[in-house]
Amino acid sequence: MKRKYILKIIIILLIVPLLFFIGCTKNNQNSINTVDKEKTPAAESKKIKVGVLLPYTGVFADLAENNERGMRIAFEEAAAENNNYQIVMIKEDTEATPNVGLQKAKKLVLSDKVDLIIGIVSSSVAYAVKDFVDQQKIPVIITVSEARELTREKGSPYIFRTFLAAGQADYPFGKYANENLGYKTAVIMGPDYAAGHEKADAFIQGFTEAGGQIVQEIYPPLGSSDYGPYLSQLKQADFVWTFLGGGNDAIKFVKQYEEYGIKAKMPLLFSGGGVDESILPSIGDAAIGIVSVSNYSALLDTPENKELVKATTNKYNIVPNQFLNAGYVAAKTALSAIDKLEGNIEEKDKFLKALKSVEFPAPQGLFRFHPESQNGIFDAYIRRVEKLSDGTLGNVVIDKIPNVTDRW
């Protein structure tokens, strides 16, 4: 009997401080007031609420964190510059599942009364949320979710995307591989899920239209623990194209690719996040020489990017990556539209119009939306992993395909 009591007391002792901890973290975790408190903003400065809808738990947690870092940097820059309004970020975790995402979107819109939503990584969450935001007339700026149809037939006047749609850079990259790199034959290797297939299809289309030939297509399941069985069946071609988005997958894959001695025979071409700055240190020297396409590289030589690199290293002690940049650009897009209305975000029609016509120098170059699809227009950068003078690895930009859109 006594023992039972002790157990109960221990548990209570554990729980009380934890509950206390929730209470304390409420303000830091939930609403982030980006205005510097010491500067005391003008009394009449109004609050603009931004709902941040990201998968903070689950496989995309890392990506979500980078997205948020980018947004935070942008909002803090804005807070330092003006006093007309202050941005309040309200974070919600989608767990990368559609029904949770929708529930959280409802919470943000109905309960917190946010003025717009930024975020969304999984396409399934984007589709789940779409009807609801349409009905509530809440603009959504998608930071990562790549599903092509989101800005095509299944699009919405309220949905914008500040990231590459699946295929947007892959299609011209396919052409580039044939025309500029001179490759004739290719092996395609993509993860077996919707985005993997969409990207692979776009690359194949570009490559074959330019005159190239596909020797083999392999689609390992997402999250494979060992790529050995797939690597050993590769046929000989001029190169292997792949897109293995998730951090762990890419690390395993690139390392095994070198260990199996294939790297020496066939170069590796990557689409998207496989050799992202966030995972390059974990891959190590096995990544050197890999050519990839993206709308961003931390080594881009623009004044805006230099500032972003500086801000990121100061604040988080990391090199920015494409997901951090995506969050940054999404937040900048919202800010630039808000500024145009001088903070009067309630005028929804005007705000939508302002969003549509946004134009500002982003770290990767001039940013603007495609007028019909509402998807960003980007320069697709061809990058090669090289060892930099300070001994770290980086994506050196070797070429660019200007102005790629998601309508090709």
Next chain:
Amino acid sequence: MISILNKLIPAETNLPWLAKVTMLLILVLLPFILSSYGLSLLTKVLIFGLFAMSLDILVGFTGLVSFNHASFFGVAAYTVGILVNRGFENFWLLLIPGIAIALLLAGLLGLLILRSSGAYFLMITLAFGQMLFALAWKWRSLTGGDDDGLPGIGRPEIGLPISMWNEQNFYFLVLILFIGSFLLIKKVIKSPFGKSIVGTRENELRMQSLGYNTWLIKYISYIIAAGFAALAGILYTYFNGFISPQELDWSMSGYILLMVIIGGAGTLVGPVVGAAVIIILQNLISTYTELWPLFMGLIFILCVLFARDGIVGSLLKLYQKKVGEMK
């Protein structure tokens, strides 16, 4: 025999009528007080409450811990979702194919599943549940697969000049169906058949020697439970306007099982309370911290330590003890 069985069914029916009327009044009045977000949570609680109640028929009364209850929920949801997208509108007519398919599925699966019991029962239900999940995931042309899901379902057309896009109206539709289902399930549980279900749970061998066909009893209760799960699934489709394969996943079955256990298996009201506690807490806590799964875990541990029979089950025991003392 019957009098013994009566004791085995918790005495929630003995609650004073005043308590029942108050509960009903609260449910009717709440939508006028709550914010629109609160109302949407409450609607979700009722839908999942209905879903959990249907599982309670199996877990609490029949003593079968099923891990594919989400299959019926999801299959009915997909049936209605697909039909709506093909242009069928009338809500009442759509209920028929939605529920019928779930009943049919339960009839088929029941034949295979009910041959086993205990841990094997749990495993085989899990297996079939995941098979259906995989089907929904891979059959892209019909279900939209994982990435797209099935969007654009909208709200039900009930044949009256009332717009279901109004959240309050939709809530009342759900409430009416919820109360109707609740009374129906209760009627089943209190009927002689309901008594035989509980008897089978308590001592299958004895029931058999008394001349009951216990296999058939379990089979029928499995099908009944599937029917109510299907109704919940259909309502959920309309509530979200969207379905994804996630609704068929075992994690959904587990989620519902948690509601039943936390609320109190075999009490019928308990699962609804469990649904309310889990949904509201999860939404509240995850707003404040990314560590929310930790706190949900702690709450479950607390429930296991302090309320073995679930929230309602424990309260009922306490209440019965008090009443017994007074006498």
